[in-house]
Amino acid sequence: MAYTNSALVVYTKLSPNHSGQRTHAIDRITPHCVVGQCSVEAVADMFAPVSRQASCNYVIGADGRIGMICEEKNRSWCSSSSVNDQRAVTIECASDKAAPYAFNAVVYGRLVELCADICRRNGKTRLIWIPDRDKALAYEPKEDEMLLTVHRWFANKDCPGAWLMERMDDLAARVTAELMPKAPTAQTIYNVVVGAFTDKSNAQKRLEEARKIYPDAFIKATIKAK
Secondary structure (H helix, E strand, O other): OOOOOOOOOOEEOOOOOEEEEOOOOOOEEEEEEOOEOOOHHHHHHHOOOHHHOOOOOEEEOOOOOEEEOOOOOEEEOOOOOHHHHHHEEEEEEOEOOOOOOOOOHHHHHHHHHHHHHHHHHOOOOEEEOOOOHHHHHHOOOOOOEEEEOOHHHOOOOOOOOHHHHOOHHHHHHHHHHHHOOOOOOOOOOOOOOOOOOOOHHHHHHHHHHHHOOOOOOOOOOOOOOO
């Protein structure tokens, strides 16, 4: 499989903490809370030392900027589960330091945008949230589906926090709406009428006069019942 990275990234500092190329295609997204209103640079520095033994694919800073810590092709060390990290794009999101670990509006909006971008580039048209852990982990996404998972399912942690847990349905719905084909915008055409003639030659003369000012003028014939 050919992997790509998000064009939304504005800062890159790759961590050495990863397992190399994935052994499973991407079909999950796992958002995390950083537990701090951090910048992308601060999170990148946190994951830079080998001694840290942790990383993520992307980080969304408190100002909404997006950074890359591990390329999508590589399995990050983020979810306390090798199985999950092999198939998930992991995203650390700036949050409050205390429960419920709320995201600000900018960060949440960028999370929607980044999730939609990840889905789109990986050929997915729908993001799914299944609240029940066992049902979710037993579910095999269809070819065009991406599944949301959370860190607390794999470790004794609150991550991603109650604030985001209460919005996982909303996150899935917003991202799926972004992935839907956009309906074409209706266009209104206004016709300017400069005369009506029963004799075509007279209509042709008026058309020639009109085209001196309006080159796109044309004749539109209408048949009226007698």
